[in-house]
Amino acid sequence: MLTLKSPQILQETALRWKRECKIAFVATMGCLHEGHLALIDKAREFAQKTIVSIFVNPLQFAEGEDYSRYPRTFEADLAKLEEAKVDCVFAPEGDDLYPKGFATRVQVSKITEPLCGRFRPGHFEGVATVCLKLFQITQADFTVFGEKDFQQLRLIQQITEDLNLPITVIAHPIVRDKDGLALSSRNRYLSAEERTRALAIPEAAREMRDYLRSHAFATVGEVRELALKRLSDAALQVDYVEVASSRQLASPSPTTQVAAIPDARVFLAARVGHTRLIDNLSLAAGPAGLERPERTP
Ligand code: AMP
Numbered sequence: 489m490l491t492l493k494s495p496q497i498l499q500e501t502a503l504r505w506k507r508e509c510k511i512a513f514v515a516t517m518g519c520l521h522e523g524h525l526a527l528i529d530k531a532r533e534f535a536q537k538t539i540v541s542i543f544v545n546p547l548q549f550a551e552g553e554d555y556s557r558y559p560r561t562f563e564a565d566l567a568k569l570e571e572a573k574v575d576c577v578f579a580p581e582g583d584d585l586y587p588k589g590f591a592t593r594v595q596v597s598k599i600t601e602p603l604c605g606r607f608r609p610g611h612f613e614g615v616a617t618v619c620l621k622l623f624q625i626t627q628a629d630f631t632v633f634g635e636k637d638f639q640q641l642r643l644i645q646q647i648t649e650d651l652n653l654p655i656t657v658i659a660h661p662i663v664r665d666k667d668g669l670a671l672s673s674r675n676r677y678l679s680a681e682e683r684t685r686a687l688a689i690p691e692a693a694r695e696m697r698d699y700l701r702s703h704a705f706a707t708v709g710e711v712r713e714l715a716l717k718r719l720s721d722a723a724l725q726v727d728y729v730e731v732a733s734s735r736q737l738a739s740p741s742p743t744t745q746v747a748a749i750p751d752a753r754v755f756l757a758a759r760v761g762h763t764r765l766i767d768n769l770s771l772a773a774g775p776a777g778l779e780r781p782e783r784t785p
Contacts, residue, residue, distance in 0.1 A: 489569060490576040495585065495625045498578050502539070502627035509536035513628035515619060518542040519559040519673035520568050523663040527632040528572050530660050534630040540569055541578040541622055543585065548614030559676050578626065585621060594620050596650075599642050599737050603755050604766065607727050612643055619644055623655055632658045636670050638755065638768045639737060662767070664690065670767050677763040686760045688722030692729070693754050693769035700746055700771055709742030711754070711771075719758055727757035727764070731771065746771055 492498045505511055512535035514527045531538050542565055549555035562579070569577050594616035605612055623631065633641045645657050662670050668690040669675065669683070678686060692715035699714055700706055708731045715729045730739045734751040746752050752771040757764065 489574055491566065492576060492578055493580045493584055495580060495621075498539070498576065499625050499627065501576070502625070505537050506627050510629045511535050511537045511539060511627055512630040512632065513539045513541070513622065513626040514632050515541050515543075515622055517544045517558065517673065518565050519561050519676065520565045521671045521673065523634060523636060523671040525568065525572055526663045527634055527660050528569075528574060530658060531630065531632045532573070534656075534658065537575045538573075539576045539578060539626045539628065540574050541580075541626070543578075543580055543618070545614055545618045546582055547586070547617055548611050550609050550611060553608070554674075559673055578622075585618065593617050594647065596643055596646055599639065599646055602732070602737050602739060603639050603728060603730060604757060605639070607757065612640070615640055616643060616647055620647060620651075623653060628655055630656050630658060632660050634660050634662065635768065636662045636672070637766070638734070638753070642735070642737060668694070670765075672765065674763055674765065678760060682760045682763065685722045685724060686765055688718050688724055689756055689758055689765055689767045690769075692718040693756060693767055696731075696754050697769055697771055704747060705745055707742060708740060708744050708746055708749075711746060712742065715754065715756065719756075724758040724760055727759065728755065730755045734770070734772075747773070
């Protein structure tokens, strides 16, 4: 397994590989868990060479967020990637990707405005900028993103469509712990008591979904109330609970029937102590929604 920090050397290597085979790429911020490894397994199905980046991108953290304390477990990550038979790990330093004089930002409107866009100023601009750079550097034909960060996945799909990028974006379902909590590097921050309270997030989403099974005409307002109550009972601080179409991400009025929203999905963000967690779940009936199994490791 190659470990590189230079964008130039990786791009030269990738251009050489590209003459003979397909390349798949998975972007991560490290502190790898089974969710990341599932994305990597999926990536390997599509290409002969797999590249994984480990980079805690300063551009996507707002003032006061957890950039400096974000968990960094580089040696353990390398061992996992070696075992996952990754061909190349790209682990640049900040200066390698943003040298002095770096002045470009990628801005995407509309889908970046609701949900996390309202609470994390500059976040999606940082994500869009680093991902466009990473796609250029890795020359990837395929890239896998997790539905855990659904708005980020939609952003990447939007950029590749809008800018005609020659890369296919593959979505991977959320990987959850046995108790239902979505795996996340940030789960490490949680104390045992906080982790138990955090379970209210996936439970609230499932409660909304179950309610819709027996109340086909339920409105957005009605199911939101259920979830808000569940989260406040667990003493979580809610950033948002929104029901929106998986494509547009914009929330309709509370009186709209959930069944009338195409490919409806619930999006949740809440803070447990100092840790901010996000989750989402499809509320759409049928094989693409309710019945689709999610993976557990
Ligand atoms: P991160 O390291 O948190 O930036 O995540 C890197 C990639 O892994 C992103 O595409 C995430 O959506 C994806 N990811 C993180 N956690 C999960 C999970 N529990 N299930 C599926 N994908 C995930």
